[in-house]
Amino acid sequence: xxxxxxxxxILRGVLLENGRYVVxxxxxxxxxxxxxxTILNRSRFGCTIRKAMDRIRxxxxxxxxxxxxxxxxxxGNDCDYNWxxxxxxxxxxxxxxxxxxxxxxxxxxxxxxxxxxxRIPVAVTLPPVHSERYLRHICRDGLSRSSILRWLGDVDxxxxxxxxxxxxxxxxxxxxxxxxxxxxxxxxxxxxxxEELLCADGIHPSRLGQALIADAVRGCLA
Numbered sequence: 001x002x003x004x005x006x007x008x009x010i011l012r013g014v015l016l017e018n019g020r021y022v023v024x025x026x027x028x029x030x031x032x033x034x035x036x037x038t039i040l041n042r043s044r045f046g047c048t049i050r051k052a053m054d055r056i057r058x059x060x061x062x063x064x065x066x067x068x069x070x071x072x073x074x075x076g077n078d079c080d081y082n083w084x085x086x087x088x089x090x091x092x093x094x095x096x097x098x099x100x101x102x103x104x105x106x107x108x109x110x111x112x113x114x115x116x117x118x119r120i121p122v123a124v125t126l127p128p129v130h131s132e133r134y135l136r137h138i139c140r141d142g143l144s145r146s147s148i149l150r151w152l153g154d155v156d157x158x159x160x161x162x163x164x165x166x167x168x169x170x171x172x173x174x175x176x177x178x179x180x181x182x183x184x185x186x187x188x189x190x191x192x193x194x195e196e197l198l199c200a201d202g203i204h205p206s207r208l209g210q211a212l213i214a215d216a217v218r219g220c221l222a
Contacts (some may be wrong), residue, residue, distance in 0.1 A: 001036065003068065004042060006110070010205065015205075049098060058193060060117035078096065078097050082094065100168065111123065122178065129202055133198065
């Protein structure tokens, strides 16, 4: 079966290793081999639901032939902020890249577009983030940790905010009646420490985390 993947660096297979971002193709290859899927991966580093909409519209206008899946994996970049602006002006209000109401509306629109193209939409919850690691990563080049924390209130506000977006995805999948690939639960209930499953930046799955994603996909299709 053919599967189109719309997403960001998580399903692109991006890793942070030795201080550099690299793409590990083994996760996608493993899923393709074991599940019998032909994968067209349109995931891009830094992509948001807003950036992906034109591509989703274009693909959906070309109707599927036979059984095809379309996977929707967004939210991680959508809920992120311009941290340099926050560090410089922590007393001001700052909006994330895609505010919640906008994200929810566009995500649901994408699910409906996919279905209109006679593909089977699959929503994907977000793997958890490690707030402390991510804050260290944000501040690695000199941004003021204290200023960012003053704006955040506490470091765990990062993970709570990201979890809110993941819950919007879960709710959208339920209400739009589409399949849900629950990566968040797979990570949280794996029995592994989160530090093992994520890279040093606190957001990208490690090789162990990517293997967990592949197992979750296989379980979803079983």
